[in-house]
Amino acid sequence: MHWRERLQALFGERAQFQGDVLSEHGRDGGASAGFGPFLHTRPSAVVWPESAGEVIELVRIAAEAGVPLVPRGGATSPWGGALPVRGGIAVNFSRMARVLEVDPTTQTVTVEPGVTWNRVEEALLAHSLALRLLPTSAPRSTVGGWVAEDGAGLGSYQYGYLHSNLQSVEMVTATGETLRSAGNDLRLVCGLEGITGLITRVTLKVAREAPLSVWALAYLSQAELIRALHLVFDSDWPLWHVAFRNAEASNEAPVGANRHGFADDMGILVLMSRDPDRHALDAQVDALARFTGGRVLAPHQAVAEWDDRFAAMESSLVIPGALQRRLVLPRYGLTPLVEDLAELQHPVALQGVGVMGEEVAVHAFAPSFLSRRQAERALATLEERVGRYGGHPYSIGLLRAHEAARILGPRQMRELIAWKKRYDPRHLLNPGKVLPSPGISWRVRAALAWSHVVGTPGPAAVPSRPEGERVRPETRVS
Ligand SMILES: Cc1cc2nc3c(=O)[nH]c(=O)nc-3n(C[C@H](O)[C@H](O)[C@H](O)COP(=O)(O)OP(=O)(O)OC[C@H]3O[C@@H](n4cnc5c(N)ncnc54)[C@H](O)[C@@H]3O)c2cc1C
Known part of the structure; x- marks a missing residue:
């Protein structure tokens, strides 16, 4: 029996082979925007398994027929990880x-x-x-x-x-x-x-679960914002979450945050704690602001920062994968990085979170007023500087597979290649992702070069993403 018939027999209506649903499964949260003629990302089929047992059956059918399988969650990843680049079966886990x-x-x-x-x-x-x-x-x-x-x-x-x-x-x-x-x-x-x-x-x-307390501090000076961040990292404050963004990110609401507009032109430091003793931290946050020239925002403005945590996801704007970066940087790299960015001809919107006081995970994207060419140049410089200060990109997906050796390092690469030889020598599981694939890597480069020449502009011009769920857990916040 042909693999399509076998899928039909096993999954019935939960296997689809034609129609708009195939095109929908060829798009994601950014990478697919503006690929042009070089990269076709339409699967040959979409399947919705309902149990681990069905996944096993699906894998067996695909393996016997030599058909690729491309897993898909919410498709929010902007690096093309969920895109089928060799046809095959999109496995929708919804x-x-x-x-x-x-x-x-x-x-x-x-x-x-x-x-x-x-x-x-x-x-x-x-x-x-x-x-x-x-x-x-x-x-x-x-x-x-x-x-x-x-x-x-x-x-x-x-x-x-x-x-x-x-x-x-x-x-x-x-x-x-x-x-x-x-x-x-x-x-x-x-x-x-x-x-x-x-x-x-x-x-x-x-x-x-414990109630969350939130503080937000506004800074006109980026250098002072970073100094405040270091002081927080050096402290023993019982914080759950530490986030920051520069003025360019504030101004890119709602892709950045600042949906209410009270942080225009300002860098923001957000601190969150589940510690029951809010008052002790109130005093320390006040002292931090005084010492670093920041302004503690009113409590309702701080809570709005929390309310806006999903603003970018809930907006219909999508940043093309090529116009953003996710990077990890040792905390001490942040000061020279921000100094360098101040010298750049074109600014970069930067938002980041502290990771255990040791590192920052940074999301950088191009402000919407930059041209495609300016944006790419600014982001390339940013990434080069992050490397210089001991950082590296993360999230490889499709777009960065040609850099996997550099990002993963030789040891993990060797291990991964050995694993693939043992379990998946034909690269049926999500081909073209993480490990470079000769037939696909050049297409990705060509697609990126094409979008560069055609010149798709910044975030606002990119087609909107489908509606997200509106589930909002009732976290207690003050
Ligand atoms: C507005 C916005 C905010 C974001 N915030 C963050 C953030 O705070 N931190 C962060 O790290 N990232 C963030 N991201 C990136 C992305 O959303 C996350 O990495 C996200 O968790 C991916 O989940 P997803 O369900 O959308 O996965 P998808 O995009 O569907 O898939 C991601 C990868 O996982 C694979 N995959 C999916 N399901 C399975 C499965 N069952 N088995 C095996 N492989 C599977 C896919 O093939 C693909 O390679 C953000 C993205 C956007 C657009």
């Missing part, structure tokens, strides 16, 4: 979206991969628990998608990167085997965008 077990004793939650982060938070709150960390794409992005991407987000100041907060992950390899990873083995799952396996179940470590 019907594997259950919260399976909340365990208050061990403080863990076990979920299926297609559940959104906000849904998990909502389920946890009913048990007086909360996520340790979540991405600012939480209304739409899925647990499986973020595990496959890895990264930092809200809460990373206290809890670090996502991979440090996973109890275990189950995935189905291209051979149809189910592997359960924990501890150090998670390095063969996290950040690898599904090329080692389709994630079918995740157990997350979670925390006790």
